[in-house]
Amino acid sequence: MATNPWAAHPLVRNLENVAPLTDASKKALAELAMQVVHVEADREVLREGDRATQCCVVLEGFMINYKVTKKGERQILAYHLPGDIPDLQSLHLAVLDSSLGTVTPCKLGFVPHKDLWEICAREPDVGRACWRWTLIMASIYREWVTNVGQREAPARIGHLLCEIVVRMETMGLAEGRNCPLPLTQTELADATGMSTVHVNRTLQELRNAGIISWKDKTLSILDWGRLKRIGEFDPGYLHLREREEVA
Amino acid sequence: MATNPWAAHPLVRNLENVAPLTDASKKALAELAMQVVHVEADREVLREGDRATQCCVVLEGFMINYKVTKKGERQILAYHLPGDIPDLQSLHLAVLDSSLGTVTPCKLGFVPHKDLWEICAREPDVGRACWRWTLIMASIYREWVTNVGQREAPARIGHLLCEIVVRMETMGLAEGRNCPLPLTQTELADATGMSTVHVNRTLQELRNAGIISWKDKTLSILDWGRLKRIGEFDPGYLHLREREEVA
DNA sequence: CGTACAGTTGAGTTTATTCAAGAAGAGTGG
């Protein structure tokens, strides 16, 4: 399978991680017609309230899903890596309930809903993978509610860092415990519901304890065991290794 | 449609709110074979880590979905009303990432995954409604992340109360702005990530301001406009009125 | 009448926030 040319396509690679796909499905996914657009860093791509008729596939770069409160505070809801379809739910929920933006410069592919409906109907395993992917996202949201609702600062930051590293590794974007982390402390703050000042001080604690290092947009986990413990991180909610166990 | 005998079935009623169903689908849903079980209040029905081979339909009563942290704190992730299938995601994610429990005494119906797969394959509109329902739940989680992450105490409580009232009304369980609320302040605290003491004081603020009253397990919204404003509540994320607009 | 649980209150403490200012980089144009 890995020798197939389609396997290199980020979308194929991502959905294959979610559920097994037939060769026909992989081919069809890789050959989906996309309108490719390059977007610079820190741009809003879709806004809460917009009505979608197409989906956005991340081909290169790092995106975020977020809401803005009445008081102007931003809550980041998810990070999206290449291969993700951040607005896949718009297939069924046409009106967006959150916004989508770039963190780094991104290469995006837009696919009409119609084409996605067709491929889901023609290749049932693609439909299954898509549904399953949205369910995994829901599971991640549940974990985030818990993170923000119950854990204190070091655990919140620790948990988030663990999640990012694991997801990066799954997509082959991280080696060992080193991983690109093109985020600002402000973005970490908006994801964990903390002030930037507090994030800064919490990161210093983790650094001074020799648990992480983070410079030049690269995060290194120096003591994975301790970070996991501090962040109460158990990767079960990512549902990574259940593929073969499900019908 | 409302005159059909199946329309009274809570499951039919709920899924019909989510997406349009054919008469054949409604009949099939209402006739699903269920193992009916009565469970008393405050019981754990499914535990995080369990492996599911069936789904749980709420027929009567009030359930919660929750996680317990290493430190023993509980985070409530969702409230479930009659007609809900709180663990519908287990169709694709066999290992549960959160627990399920009763708040009030409940009547539950258990349906094997196999039967649900069959009905989804046979009646595509049921499959669509199920997927859409899980996506609406994901949208609610996104709103909760924002609620817990960004809003301060009065807004958190206000927002949660607004959501519960609206969802109750949608299921025909609330009249006007009065609504059964069989929760303790502790359960409100575990849903909003606050201490019970702080919930208590925040509720008193809302009561003293003449915005709500809450006694005998019944919540009354005395000033809906003000509660909405305090809670920054915009029901768009519940995706209630998009049915006809989606393919 | 006693027990259990939910709700309430007060006081002290902790955690995190806000505000403000300075240091360190990265990128730009002269």
Added chain:
DNA sequence: CCACTCTTCTTGAATAAACTCAACTGTACG
């Protein structure tokens, strides 16, 4: 290469929000 700007990161100090602890009230129920 330097000066300039912009953003990010860092630090200190005052403030505010929320938590913990502990006691006490009320109510339901056997």
